[in-house]
Amino acid sequence: MGPLHGVKIVEFAALGPAPMGAMILADLGAEVVRIERKPPPNAKPGFEIFDPKLDILNRSRRVVRLDLKKAEGLDAARRLVAGADILIEGFRPGVMERLGLGPDESLAANPRLVYGRMTGWGQYGPLSQSAGHDINYLSLSGALHAIGEAGGKPVVPLNLVADCGGGAMLLVVGVLAALTEARSSGHGQVVDAAMTDGSALLMSMMYTLKAMGQWSQARGTNLLDGGAPFYDTYRCADGKYISIGPIEPQFYALFLHKAGIDDPDFSQQWERSRWPELKTRLATHLQTRSRDAWCALLEGSDACVAPVLDMDEAPEHPHNRARGTFIEVGGVVQPAPAPRFSRSIPAQPRPPVVDGAGEDVLADWGFTPAEIDGLRTAGAL
Template sequence: MGVLSGYRVIELVGMGPCPMAGMLFADMGAEVICIDRSVKPDPMYSKDMSRRGKKSVVLDLKSESGREAFMKLVASADVVIEGFRPGVMEKLGIGPDECQQVNPKLVYGRMTGWGQDGPLAYNAGHDINYIALTGALHAIGRKGERPVVPLNLVGDFGGGTMFLVMGVLAALLESKTSGKGQVVDTAMVDGVANLMWMCHSFSAAGLWDLSQRENNLLDGAAYFYDTYETKDGKYIALGAIEPHFFALFAERAGLDPSRFNTAAQADRSQWPALKAELAECFRQKTRDEWSVLLENSDACVSPVLSADEAPQHPHNAGRDSYLPIDGYLQPAPAPRFSRTPSAVLHGRRQQGADTRAVLMGLGYSEAELQSLQEQGVAETSTAAESV
């Protein structure tokens, strides 16, 4: 039984940050019921790992009967999460005020890019826009070149999903003492601003230039914290910041201690020249040869693996960090709990696979369910796929 066993989470179908939050809740044992729009086939849906562990109910929330069924679900839930623009849920009549009228203890998690208010609140946007506005995108990349897009990890999932999950869990804890729910306004732009705390701290101490790329300790300027091409055209990641770790790396790599030493690490004027020498050094061996020499040590060296290679790495394999689900490998649940471990209870279920069971669990009779289906308010599917 997972740490969130006994909690019911209602997730409004969407993309990206909100579905990942639902996946994490499901991995941790919550009953997550996803409200889908239809049972029509979707090529992306067939490989959407964020649907693992969730139930699927198809309801037409634009209909009065669909909203009525949704509100009955809300009355039985602990959490609702949704990722629509501000005002969309209110326009449907199922916003936080309406939901908390039927369930005062409900935690209502809202996931947007810009937040529920502010000049940009009603604008469209994506990960790249949110990280652009917070200084994060500006800080990533090589000097004199354009900023590098770090996939959609920083805004969508770092600044979005993780802050939504944290906020919902904190609100659930608070409700234990107050007996009241609340709205969690999660904005990716806020989350990313918080992720930048270390850069701002270093800058305030005079140790980081926020106006420049590749000019600071952790942005690729330092020769001891960067990636290097190897003999076979692959790459090695070096992160030996601490002098004693770098000393171990330098010794094993056969570097000249009169050139590569603690004084050189502290002297930024030497960084470019030493980086060039280190780049030539790394070209003398293949990635895997460097891994054999350095990886299993405190030298802070790792091979740069592709996502296809990652599951086969001995450390990831040894921790069972990837699991076969729905016919392909997926990251195992994280974090790990000692007493109430997380688990993937089942793989993706077909849209509408749980409509009948969930609605009948709310008290709908067979005849009422048949009527909802005939009206197109609720759709069901008998294909409940699981692995």
């Protein structure tokens, strides 16, 4: 079920964008086996304090728990990789090589393998061996500098841009592109997915506007960064917010009409010198009604208005409910798989696996009962 049905993927457990990329591939029907390593005895709490039963990013996987420090566990991991179409790892450059699971060894055993590598800085470059997180990778792309209110500091856009968009999404694009090529050429390859590269790529439209002289380096002064009065969020009478985005003249005119704004000053939509003043006046006008009252008047029209929903409200919105944008899996409300397919419809996601060593997975991937017993006896499973 799903367009990737029949594709076999081995994922080496990591943090953030690599698991999200593997989740997307599993959502689309791939069989993803996640190899989880035995944690060190004195591991300090970190992301590990999260409850694994609630980790949405680990849904729809099968899990094998191997001790890769034991020769038997390492050999088992190599056998799984030899039977896979795609490998995904998210460690610093050189870690997989030191384990004996690097691209050279893996591609020698499986020449058609697509070897997906997810890092922040990339496999090479001056920063490639440095630690970092989404906010750091985002900083190098020019994106973080561009996000924020006029006169204010750069604002962190959660970890959506580098981890999720520039990381996980570009990893998925890369490994699927390489898989398509491998099926015609018979040869696999390494996919070097770096969050710095991906974040920069997501800034393509902004760099286009800058090249055209339509983008200022000053935050909060541009069309798409909250500088325009007709593309921003506004506080309503009840303290909740709406977003408005009627950029096109006909949509802007409809917004003004339906919002009851007949002041001729607002007809100067593209007079940038008036934007700060018009934003202030529009903010005052929109504070005269509650968020839901404005939405009752404007939402669903070409005025381009929507409520700013919190994470409890979003799953209950009628549009999201009609499309099944959110689902419940194992008692946890979470985003549904996307995008949608007309024919090869993916199965309902499964909760994360938290118990068991993965003997069933090994059996399905060709290990005999004696070999599985040997792994357990050796303490490698």
